Amino acid sequence: MSSFPSSRPVAQAVTVDEDTLTVDLSDGRTVSVPVAWFPRLFNGSASERANWRFVGGGEGIHWPDLDEDISIDGLLAGRRSGESQASLRQWLKNRDQVS
Numbered sequence: 001m002s003s004f005p006s007s008r009p010v011a012q013a014v015t016v017d018e019d020t021l022t023v024d025l026s027d028g029r030t031v032s033v034p035v036a037w038f039p040r041l042f043n044g045s046a047s048e049r050a051n052w053r054f055v056g057g058g059e060g061i062h063w064p065d066l067d068e069d070i071s072i073d074g075l076l077a078g079r080r081s082g083e084s085q086a087s088l089r090q091w092l093k094n095r096d097q098v099s
Contacts, residue, residue, distance in 0.1 A: 010058030011072055016049040023075060037080040039088050040066040
């Protein structure tokens with residue numbers, strides 16, 4: 001681990017609605033991306049999307065109810081979910097069985 005302080009921005013606030021994931025960063029920027037980029041968020045209920053926590057001191061965001069993790073670096077790079085269609089189908093199937 002480096003002894004130099006990190007200059008990478010970290011998340012300070014998160015808002016998720018039906019259409020948009022918005023993250024306010026420590027450097028003053030706000031990043032907004034379509035929720036459709038992250039199918040688990042897209043398929044989650046409002047209460048599931050609202051149940052998140054910071055991980056790594058704000059380097060990422062975790063949604064325990066949806067088993068979703070999104071990194072700030074990934075958002076800044078414009079990366080969408082890398083989950084395969086097969087994995088998403090299985091998650092949706094398991095989710096339907098629990099409901």
